Amino acid sequence: MQDTIQSKRMSVLTYGCQMNENDSERFVGQLKSVGYELTDKLDQADLIMINTCCVRESAEQKIYGKIGELKRLKAVNPNLIIGIAGCMAQKDRDEIFKKAAHVDFVIGTHNVHKLTELIAEVENKKDKVLAVWDQAERLAEDVPAVHKGKVSAYVPIMYGCNNFCTYCIVPYVRGRERSRPMEDIIKEIEQLGQEGFKEITLLGQNVNSYGKDDKQEDGFAQLLARVDQVESIERIRYMTSHPRDMNQAVIDVICQSKKICEQFHLPIQSGSNRVLAKMNRGYTTEYYTKLIEQIRKKVPQASITTDIIVGFPGETEELFLETLEFLKTIRFDAAYTFIYSKRSGTPAATMPDQIPLAEKKARLQALMDVQNTISLEINKQLEGSVVEVLVEGPSKNDDTKLMGRTRTNKIILWDKQGPEQVGQLLSVKIDHAQTWVLKGKLYNY
Ligand code: 5AD
Ligand code: SF4
Numbered sequence: 001m002q003d004t005i006q007s008k009r010m011s012v013l014t015y016g017c018q019m020n021e022n023d024s025e026r027f028v029g030q031l032k033s034v035g036y037e038l039t040d041k042l043d044q045a046d047l048i049m050i051n052t053c054c055v056r057e058s059a060e061q062k063i064y065g066k067i068g069e070l071k072r073l074k075a076v077n078p079n080l081i082i083g084i085a086g087c088m089a090q091k092d093r094d095e096i097f098k099k100a101a102h103v104d105f106v107i108g109t110h111n112v113h114k115l116t117e118l119i120a121e122v123e124n125k126k127d128k129v130l131a132v133w134d135q136a137e138r139l140a141e142d143v144p145a146v147h148k149g150k151v152s153a154y155v156p157i158m159y160g161c162n163n164f165c166t167y168c169i170v171p172y173v174r175g176r177e178r179s180r181p182m183e184d185i186i187k188e189i190e191q192l193g194q195e196g197f198k199e200i201t202l203l204g205q206n207v208n209s210y211g212k213d214d215k216q217e218d219g220f221a222q223l224l225a226r227v228d229q230v231e232s233i234e235r236i237r238y239m240t241s242h243p244r245d246m247n248q249a250v251i252d253v254i255c256q257s258k259k260i261c262e263q264f265h266l267p268i269q270s271g272s273n274r275v276l277a278k279m280n281r282g283y284t285t286e287y288y289t290k291l292i293e294q295i296r297k298k299v300p301q302a303s304i305t306t307d308i309i310v311g312f313p314g315e316t317e318e319l320f321l322e323t324l325e326f327l328k329t330i331r332f333d334a335a336y337t338f339i340y341s342k343r344s345g346t347p348a349a350t351m352p353d354q355i356p357l358a359e360k361k362a363r364l365q366a367l368m369d370v371q372n373t374i375s376l377e378i379n380k381q382l383e384g385s386v387v388e389v390l391v392e393g394p395s396k397n398d399d400t401k402l403m404g405r406t407r408t409n410k411i412i413l414w415d416k417q418g419p420e421q422v423g424q425l426l427s428v429k430i431d432h433a434q435t436w437v438l439k440g441k442l443y444n445y
Contacts, residue, residue: 008046010037011038016086018203019156020086022145023086026143027112047080047083048082048083050082052085054088055169070082081123082103083107091169091172104129112143139180159174160176160177160178161206177205179212189227193231202224202227224254235407243287261408266288266292268306271325307336307337310338315363339360383433386429388426390425400416401414404428411438428441
């Protein structure tokens with residue numbers, strides 16, 4: 001039996017955020033443990049999983065399109081097993097079988113650690129299997145993960161979200177906040193260090209409330225301080241922070257640490273207090289501005305990035321202009337900008353004054369124009385300076401170049417030369433800054 005399983009091949013396609021990336025790594029880990037090997041050639045796979053996102057409608061449409069494409073492969077190979085996982089699976093459940101009859105199983109976000117049992121059931125039952133629990137039964141601690149890459153790894157520290165921002169589907173598909181025990185996290189990071197990983201990113205939908213489900217007030221600050229002690233790791237990142245929960249204790253730990261990177265991703269979502277209140281974000285622009293001032297005072301070299309949604313219900317032209325002005329005041333290093341997408345079941349979906357798509361698109365463009373100018377101006381200031389980069393590997397678009405990141409998470413490209421440098425910390429002198437990447441030359445090499 002084992003022999004037949006051993007020759008099987010799998011492909012796992014991942015959409016959405018880093019949490020999904022990490023879940024996929026745990027799918028791959030589990031499937032490897034029962035003899036599957038990875039292939040990126042879908043037409044050679046015996047098992048294809050799509051790990052889905054449903055944060056915006058556009059993501060869902062793209063994913064349903066991809067699921068549709070797999071029908072052709074199933075026609076050629078009737079033994080092909082097709083599974084749908086992730087947030088859209090949690091939301092749509094057996095609807096997925098109705099929309100796509102060639103799908104064999106649907107696995108929810110709370111069942112990630114149950115994949116091998118599920119696959120065995122699918123293989124034996126020869127019928128569709130739906131495995132979507134409404135709640136997490138326990139934290140999935142003992143699931144092997146096969147990490148993409150060898151330099152940088154994601155480590156989840158908490159699952160779920162309690163915030164219920166009125167636009168957001170995540171609390172409905174990822175459940176309530178559950179923090180992993182600190183010792184388990186540290187053990188995992190030490191192990192990654194021993195395997196040669198140099199950078200870790202602590203993951204959670206709201207990392208700043210780490211430990212609060214266990215009545216620890218400054219749990220995240222304490223965790224960061226502990227992770228900072230892990231010898232073999234050179235750089236520590238974390239995401240995502242909720243501005244309301246980012247506090248002085250965390251900023252102080254970052255300030256004292258050598259390894260926690262000077263990068264703050266703090267999604268503001270809107271620069272209008274009226275819109276922020278309707279979004280249920282729990283802070284004002286004044287609060288946020290003070291927070292940024294504190295960070296810049298304590299960590300002057302910090303890069304600060306954000307997420308912004310345009311076209312939230314009731315966002316008038318005037319309120320949108322407040323967001324534009326806010327961008328100009330704060331001067332973010334980068335902003336990830338999104339068009340508001342109605343998610344049914346969320347409070348904002350039934351709010352009055354929904355904004356027409358054409359208007360939302362125009363606002364997005366205006367926002368990007370302002371932000372791109374600012375990003376470029378900030379990056380230009382780096383021209384002529386020497387930065388420390390952690391080498392991740394060849395550039396995606398040009399394999400004569402290597403790609404690495406600064407501690408502030410800027411992407412740096414330079415000409416590949418000399419022996420293998422992946423995983424090393426090198427100095428690069430920046431000679432050409434662009435909006436999203438900076439180009440340079442190896443310095444003193
Ligand atoms: N529409 C548009 N963008 C959204 N986001 C979350 N929900 C929605 C939605 N319904 C954005 C937020 C969040 C990022 C991950 O996705 O900006 O920070
Ligand atoms: Fe990640 Fe949210 Fe998308 Fe789920 S819905 S994959 S949590 S971004």
